[in-house]
Amino acid sequence: MKERIKTMGQQAGRRSWAEPWKIKMVEPIRMTSKEERIKAMEKAGYNTFLLPSADVYIDLLTDSGTSAMSDRQWAGMMLGDEAYAGSVNFYHLESTIRDVYGFQHLIPTHQGRGAEHLMSQTQIKKGQYVPGNMYFTTTKLHQELAGGIFVDVIIDEAHDPNSEHPFKGNMDIAKIDKIVKEHGADSIAYLSVAGTVNMAGGQPVSMQNIKELREYADKHGILIYLDATRLVENAYFIKEREEGYKDKPVAEILKEFAGYSDGAWMSGKKDHLVNIGGWVAVNDADVADKLRNLVVVYEGLHTYGGMAGRDMEAMAIGIKESIQDDYIRARVGQVQYLWELLDNWNIPIVRPYGGHAVFLDAKAFYPHIPQDEFPAQTLAAELYLDSGVRAMERGVVSAGRDPKTGKHKYPKLELVRLTIPRRVYTEAHMDVVAEAVKEVYEDAKNVKGLKMVYEPAYLRFFQAKFERL
Numbered sequence: 001m002k003e004r005i006k007t008m009g010q011q012a013g014r015r016s017w018a019e020p021w022k023i024k025m026v027e028p029i030r031m032t033s034k035e036e037r038i039k040a041m042e043k044a045g046y047n048t049f050l051l052p053s054a055d056v057y058i059d060l061l062t063d064s065g066t067s068a069m070s071d072r073q074w075a076g077m078m079l080g081d082e083a084y085a086g087s088v089n090f091y092h093l094e095s096t097i098r099d100v101y102g103f104q105h106l107i108p109t110h111q112g113r114g115a116e117h118l119m120s121q122t123q124i125k126k127g128q129y130v131p132g133n134m135y136f137t138t139t140k141l142h143q144e145l146a147g148g149i150f151v152d153v154i155i156d157e158a159h160d161p162n163s164e165h166p167f168k169g170n171m172d173i174a175k176i177d178k179i180v181k182e183h184g185a186d187s188i189a190y191l192s193v194a195g196t197v198n199m200a201g202g203q204p205v206s207m208q209n210i211k212e213l214r215e216y217a218d219k220h221g222i223l224i225y226l227d228a229t230r231l232v233e234n235a236y237f238i239k240e241r242e243e244g245y246k247d248k249p250v251a252e253i254l255k256e257f258a259g260y261s262d263g264a265w266m267s268g269k270k271d272h273l274v275n276i277g278g279w280v281a282v283n284d285a286d287v288a289d290k291l292r293n294l295v296v297v298y299e300g301l302h303t304y305g306g307m308a309g310r311d312m313e314a315m316a317i318g319i320k321e322s323i324q325d326d327y328i329r330a331r332v333g334q335v336q337y338l339w340e341l342l343d344n345w346n347i348p349i350v351r352p353y354g355g356h357a358v359f360l361d362a363k364a365f366y367p368h369i370p371q372d373e374f375p376a377q378t379l380a381a382e383l384y385l386d387s388g389v390r391a392m393e394r395g396v397v398s399a400g401r402d403p404k405t406g407k408h409k410y411p412k413l414e415l416v417r418l419t420i421p422r423r424v425y426t427e428a429h430m431d432v433v434a435e436a437v438k439e440v441y442e443d444a445k446n447v448k449g450l451k452m453v454y455e456p457a458y459l460r461f462f463q464a465k466f467e468r469l
């Protein structure tokens, strides 16, 4: 008799669980032929950002602004109060942020980098250091444009794709202390702490670490600002991996974590389950005043900051949906599902699984391609060519050049990110993606690298073009 196939839950020795939603509306997607994909990739200069989405089958470029909104959020869009000043949706959003994150003053922005701009311009003095848990492309650029000097103070394990450390997003206080000892506490603008560190593989920060950072910061009179973009996912990992939190709701863990900081900036396009929007929120009234003064220059009035009233309403509703335990378990559970499939096939991936994506280790895929020939860029292109799955380079192209020497920066991690949009794809899509990755891995030794033929000045990964070597 045929052996029965086991469900995912049975394989893991537990009862299965499913997404806490059902599908009401669908968006057709198109499969393409290999010939079509070869043409599209050449035209896009081997950069997945330059592919038209109509040529993409399963889009794992990013989880940013790509979520499916709920029927409640769409209904909320109809309640948009598009008054220029004092929209009711702003007050709804403000009270939601106070309730969920605990921050007192809210300044909305059009998206995350608008918030980074305001925070960097008001909180960094020229020449000050900004210690952070690994760089993020737009965050670091805004910190540098404001005259700051970014210093990576994440723990060493974060740079090792094979380390199983459960909280690879943690900051190393000894590295911060070195800056304080050498230059004084005044030389530090603030500690820039990101939840589930994007470039490290979506790896979380522990509650223990943020508590210790708070203690250290208080001792030296230093501020802590969070990049709260994926902080709900971070809170979920604390529940799953840190002692003492197993029985606490994610909402409670999130608020406790945010409570150790002085404020945060946010790309609402991720955790908040919306397609656009962001914010900065702080507890200090003077800092809020500075932010409000600047938001009107770059974003819009302080009660909309570049968002329509309807967008603020959808965001306020999305925030409440994002902190439901069964939602966040299914969200991270889908990432875990894809990660386990690939891990079972011994495909080189960043360990352990992170919150928003599975990261392929391109150096291990292509040991014969030097970093100068862009292994991760090559791998993202190969994946698309194989199956129409779109992923994103997170390696030497994303790291950019050293502003002093003009040379490429060579990050230890040379990764391709398979980023999972929230509430969009099913387990069957994940199976298709896993099989595509396996196929590309099996063909790895036949692949050659790329050369860069066009390079923009800022955030080059978005628009750079390449040719095959």
Ligand code: PM9
Pocket: 061, 062, 063, 064, 111, 112, 113, 114, 136, 137, 138, 139, 194, 198, 227, 229, 266, 267, 268, 269, 278
């Ligand atoms: N993250 C992502 O795909 C979208 C653009 S960069 C490729 O991961 C963090 C941790 C982010 C982030 C964007 C931003 C900027 C700030 N912090 O894209 O401007 O992951 O809303 O946010 C992207 P916005």
